[in-house]
Amino acid sequence: MILDKIAAATRHRIERKKAEVPLEKVKHMALSMGSGTGFPFSAALNKPEISFICEVKKASPSKGELVADFPYLQIAGEYEQAGADAISVLTEPEYFQGSDDYLVQIKEAVALPVLRKDFVVDAYQLYEAKTLGASAVLLICALLDTRIICDYLAICAELGLSALVEAHDEREVDAALTAGAGIIGVNNRNLKDFTVDISNSIRLRQLVPENILFVAESGIQTASDIAMLRRAKVNGVLIGETLMRCHNKRAKLAELRGGANDQD
Numbered sequence: 469m470i471l472d473k474i475a476a477a478t479r480h481r482i483e484r485k486k487a488e489v490p491l492e493k494v495k496h497m498a499l500s501m502g503s504g505t506g507f508p509f510s511a512a513l514n515k516p517e518i519s520f521i522c523e524v525k526k527a528s529p530s531k532g533e534l535v536a537d538f539p540y541l542q543i544a545g546e547y548e549q550a551g552a553d554a555i556s557v558l559t560e561p562e563y564f565q566g567s568d569d570y571l572v573q574i575k576e577a578v579a580l581p582v583l584r585k586d587f588v589v590d591a592y593q594l595y596e597a598k599t600l601g602a603s604a605v606l607l608i609c610a611l612l613d614t615r616i617i618c619d620y621l622a623i624c625a626e627l628g629l630s631a632l633v634e635a636h637d638e639r640e641v642d643a644a645l646t647a648g649a650g651i652i653g654v655n656n657r658n659l660k661d662f663t664v665d666i667s668n669s670i671r672l673r674q675l676v677p678e679n680i681l682f683v684a685e686s687g688i689q690t691a692s693d694i695a696m697l698r699r700a701k702v703n704g705v706l707i708g709e710t711l712m713r714c715h716n717k718r719a720k721l722a723e724l725r726g727g728a729n730d731q732d
C-alpha cells in the first residue's frame with residue numbers, strides 16, 4: 469500500500485536528519501520554545517460554524533502534480549484573505565513535493581495556525597514540527613499503534629501542539645478515541661485504492677462524542693458537500709485539491725462557505 473511506501477521513505481528521511489541534528493538537540497530546541505499560549509489550531513476548529521483548513525499541496529500520489537506553478541506564500545496569503553481558519557502545509561518531499569521550508573515561510577507570512585502535514589513515524593518529527601513553527605501535527609492511525617499515539621499525544625500536549633488524529637474506518641476511530649485524541653479527522657480517501665467517499669466521514673461522525681473535534685478530510689468539492697457535512701455536525705473540513713486547482717481561491721471559499729450557511 470502507498471502508505472507503507474511513504475512510511476518507509478519517511479523513516480529513511482528521519483534517520484538522515486538525525487545524523488545531522490540529533491534527537492536530543494531538536495528536543496531541547498523544541499522544549500525551550502515553551503508550550504505557547506493555548507492551542508491555536510484546536511481553537512480554530514472550536515467555533516459554532518464549520519471551520520476551513522485550507523491545504524498548500526503541490527502534488528499527491530493519487531493525483532500526481534496538481535499545479536505546475538506553486539507560489540506557496542501567495543497561496544497561503546490568499547487563503548488567509550479568503551477567511552481560512554487554518555492552513556495545512558504538506559512537508560513530505562518525495563510523494564507530495566512538500567518541504568519544511570514552505571511551512572517555516574508560511575508560518576512567518578500568515579497569522580493563521582499551521583498544520584504540519586507529514587507522515588509521523590518517529591517522535592523526532594513532533595519536536596521538529598514545533599521548531600518549524602507548526603501549531604499542529606497529523607497522527608495517522610494506520611501508521612501508529614494506539615499506545616504510540618497515546619505517547620505522541622502526551623508529547624504534543626507538552627509542546628503546545630494540537631494533534632489531528634486521522635482515521636478511515638470504525639476500528640481506527642476506536643483507536644483514536646482510546647488513545648485520547650482531542651481532534652479526530654476522518655479521511656474520505658481510501659488509501660488502498662484512492663477512491664473517495666464523503667459519506668465515510670458522515671457515517672463515522674456518529675461514533676465520535678461531540679466534545680471531541682471532528683474534521684472531514686479529502687475529496688470535498690462543492691457547497692452541497694459542505695452543507696451535508698454541516699448537517700452531520702462536523703467541526704472542520706480539510707480541503708486540498710479543490711482549492712489548489714482553483715484560480716480564484718477567494719471566490720471558491722466564499723462559494724463553499726455558502727454551503728456552510730445553508731439552512732437545514
Ligand SMILES: O=C(O)c1ccccc1NCC(=O)[C@H](O)[C@H](O)COP(=O)(O)O
Nearest residue numbers: 528529530531685686687688707708709
Ligand atoms: O491524496 C493522496 O493521494 C494521499 C495518498 C497517501 C496518503 C495521503 C494522501 N492524501 C493526503 C490527504 O489526506 C489530503 O492531502 C487531504 O486530506 C486533502 O485532500 P483533498 O482535498 O482531496 O486534496
